[in-house]
Amino acid sequence: MLRDARLIAAKDLRIELRSKVTASQILPFALLVLMLFAFALDPDSQALERATPGLFWVAVLFVTVLAVERSFSLEGGDGVRDALRLAGLEPGGVFLGKFAALVVQLLVVEVVLLLGVLLLYSRDLAGVGLLAATMLAATAGIGAAGTLYGVLAAGLRVRETLLPFLLLPVLAPVLIAATRAFESALDGVPSDGWPWFNLLAVFALVYIGIGILTFGSLLEES
Amino acid sequence: MEPVIHLRGVVCLLGRFPALAGVDLSVEQGEIVLLQGPNGAGKSTLLRLCAGLQPVATGTARVLGHDLATESHQVRVRVGLLAHATFLYDDLTVADNVRFWTLAAKADLDDAQRAMQRLGLADRLAEVKVSRLSTGQRRRVAIAILMARRPELWLLDEPHAGLDQDGRDLVDALVREAAEVGATVVIASHELDRAAQLAPRHVTIVGGAITAITADTAAGPAGVPEHQQPEAVRSAP
Known part of the structure; x- marks a missing residue:
């Protein structure tokens, strides 16, 4: 399973390196969202300072929807989903591979966003350990749920509009916990x-487990 | 010895439409069989069914010794399907695609390299993105991946489509070579003159049902055993 996961993750990241969709489209979108929040809430006011953690994670969730759609549109072209089924890959491995590639891309975006928050919103960086741990756990949870709901929506004609409706409510606990931890x-x-970090870690583990167990059936139906 | 493909009364639904309506067919190991019929007759659905990608609604379907209703996963890894879609990632290069699908199928990278050389993909095309290839070049990449997998059952849907003369001749040679080493080949094609030269047995499918099975003695020695004739053919005066 881990061999298949490495193969899928390497393939997804290689596609990203060659197409540069995250770098040229998703990342600028995330920064744009951050700037719009700054315009909407006066940077000198207390409101922006108070809202910074929430705005950061809302921007991450917007990015997640785009990244998940992109991740599964790769498998939708030219019969690739059939080829994945014919290849005899472990479904759990495919899930872990797509999850890992998504997490790597989201973490890159989050690091840039965090730098943007510190610059645009004039925030100081304290509690680096908690910040890093929260980003890892929250991104793992977002990536696992995103991969699961991504394959669920992949076979539907209305996936672009349906995915946010399915995914964002599920990610509400991550938004709350990650915001509090931040x-x-x-x-x-x-x-x-740290208690909020623990909640994020549990969420991530539960969704990774569900993904490994159910991804095969969802891939068959997609 | 059990036939490689053994179908009895197989019905296959696309939505509520019966794409296959009671198909009986047996194909022995090493045979090359031509599937012919008009557009929408069910040729591609029959190939996808044999690949384990299309569920069986009713009837008995066994491929490579496995029941497709319960063991389609064991069948999938042993067949090679060349479909209308080429199963390629547009944003990856030719070499990336061949390498990925070869490793995914746990096949040998040396075989993949040899297949790329045979298909004329090993040199200047290897590092070209698939999105920049012509239809025929994409087809060649798909055939290289199929070869690298060394499938026991080749399911070829319009294998000559989009290829130049050299490519068509190469496909014919590959099919003959595969059969010589014991692989079974089923070809769905509208290019009857060319495909008929490869396949001793011709299966005609119309409206999701097999209407005739004929032997072409010029193409090879295989005849049509009586038990493999469809009901309508057997009962004809």
Whole structure:
């Protein structure tokens, strides 16, 4: 299973390196969202400072929808989904591979977004450990749920509009927990944030487990 | 010895439409069989069914010794399907695609390299993105991947389509070579003159049902055993 996961992840990341969709389209979109928030909320006001963690994760969720759609549109072209079924790959491995590639891309976007937050919103970086751990756990949860709902929507004609409706409500707990953990990290009281990190880790593990177990059936039906 | 393909009364639905309506067919190991019939007759559906990609609604379907209703996963890894779609990632190069699908099928990369050389893909085309290839070149990449897999059952849907004369001759040579080493080949084609020269047995399918099975003695020695004749043919005066 891990061999198949490595193969799929390497393929997805190679496609990204060759097509540069994340770098040329998804990342600029994320930065644009961040700038629009800054325009809407006066940077000198307390409102922007208070809202920064939430705005960061809302921007990440918008990016996630685009990245998941992109990830599964790769498998929809020219009969590729049939070829995946014919290749005899472990479905759990395909899930883990697509999940890993998605997480890598989201983490790259998040690091750039974080730099944008620090510059645009004039925030200080405190609680680096909690910040990094939260980003990893939240991104794992977002990636696992995104991969699962991505394959669910992949076979539908209305997938572009349906995916956000399916995925965003499911990711609401991640949004809340990641925002609270980020608030604690940015306010310099990291100890308050670790329980939220634990929640994120549990969410990620549950969705990774569900994905490994159910991805095969969903791929067959897509 | 059990036939490589053994279908009895197979019905296959696309939505509610019966794309295959009670198909009986047996194909022995090493045979080359031509599937012919008009557009929409069910040729591609029959190939996809034999590849384990299309569910069987009713009837018995066994391929390579496995029941397609319960063991389609074991069948899929042993067949090679050349379909209308080429199964390629547009954003990857030719070499990337061949390498990925070869490793995915746990096949040998040396075989893949030899297949690329045979198909004329190993040199200047190897690092070209698939999205920049012509239809015929894409077809050659798909054939190279099929060769690298070394399937026991070749299911070829319009294998000559989009290829130049050299490519068509190469496909014919590959089919003959595959059969010589014991692989079974089923070809769905509208290019009857060319395909008929390859296949000793011709199966005609119309409206999802087999209407005739004929032997072409000029193409090879295989005849049509009586039990493999469809009901309508057997009962004809």
